[in-house]
Amino acid sequence: MTTTTGTATVTRAEYCVVACAEAWRGDGEVLASPMGTIPSIGARLAKLTFAPELLLTDGEALLIGDVPAIGARSRLTEGWLPYRRHLTMVMGGRRHVMMGASQIDRFGNQNISCVGDWRRPDRQLLGVRGAPVNTLNNPVSYWIPRHSPRVFVERVDMICGVGYDSAAAAGLSATRFHELRRVVSDLGVFDFATADRSMRVVSLHPGVTVEELHDATGFPLPLPAEVPRTRAPSAGELRLIRDVVDPSALRDREVRAR
């Protein structure tokens, strides 16, 4: 569903962009590492508005000093960040990554490696990549463009990104810098600010019903009595999303209007 604020009609993708951008609010001078189109637009929107200190990369080996549109070339290099320095930055903690997830559970355990039995998977995916090191060393958020019970599962098949229960079971070295900030999906925003660090609803995007959320989630998700709605972008933010950061509307390919 689309809603109208003032004269502009805000799409679901644009709510998602703002929800992703909010993940980096207050982070200070750290690297924003967005995986996926909408988190990338979100990180750039955050830098252009309420989080100008954020560091951004070109997606390869450079830190960029400007904020080009998605897909456009940066014109200003402010640093060098090849893979091995990137990994060092992860371990130094000066980074907040927003990763994807093929599966995620209520404690934030995430899987991108394989579906089924690891020894002989039904579906081989990417591999664990840097999810284990990311989750133990720097703040981590997740972006899930299609919220479904196949993604939001009771238990993940292979723990790549470490959730709160797994970190606690692994002990002090695992929990020392472990922090899962939030999960953003095409249906809403979630965090782990509960007594047992299980996932809860922070807000649902306008137009999303509680039934729709429950049908799309493979575990019980506590809801507040009055469900907050994800904030709409301001007129200025909307202009930045549409005209500056994502003029070719790549966001609509990741999350379609409904």
Add this chain to the structure above:
Amino acid sequence: MSGKVMTPDAIVGRLESGMTLGIGGWGSRRKPMALVRALLRSAVTDLTVVAYGGPDVGLLAAAGRIRKLVTAFVTLDSIPLEPHFRAARERGAFELVELDEAMFMQGLTAGAQRLPFLPVRAGLGSDVLRVNPSLRTVTSPYADGEELVAVPALRMDAALVHLNRADALGNAQYLGPDPYFDDLFCEAADSAYVACERLVGTAELTRDAAPQTLLVSRHAVTGVAETPRGAHFTSCVPDYDRDEAFQKEYATAARTPETWGDFSARFLAGTGEEDYHLAVEAWHKEQR
């Protein structure tokens, strides 16, 4: 020191079945594909491959050359999932040692420094420890007493890397923005082989480039081969970008044994690197 310049086939002639082989590059970037293609033309098999995996792993897996794979991922970058790797895993074709990217880096570093292991804050709480039951943890001897993962050294019999330039002595240079881990691969291997876009005189290496682009030093190199476009179809910037159209063709061909058979017959069955590039050139002409 002399006599390091070799052909890709001569380099592969130094390799033996059953070896542990490191392959440089990252995903579908600056992979020593000319050396991998030479490997495919040889009878060398039963390999333990250590790599941040891309189509190097895919091709060797499709040809049944891998007994064991040590990796954190296998991807074609612009195509996230490597089709041959997927298929091989789903039919249980080889043993997998699945490590996190930072664990892998620590393992390579330990291998280069002749340490038995290096600690890392990664793996704890994840299933990396469950699926690799031989991995151990180590307790800090200092006041913090932290328990960390002890990544065993990744030591290799041989390493294969591809760089932009090299001299005949084995000094090798990257001109793109990312060194990946190629120097560590060379230093963590008993023998290292460098393929390069262009073999140049030593003086030419720093004529227009800063000395810190000299990534690999000759003491860590056994053999050098000049293989122009030898990283194709992966990227080798600034010399060339990834051949996205051809990579797509590769991934599409991997879908069925029949289409893969056709692809192999057309592109990989020749007697050398030249045949491969001629076939690719002809294919590109057809696409216009």
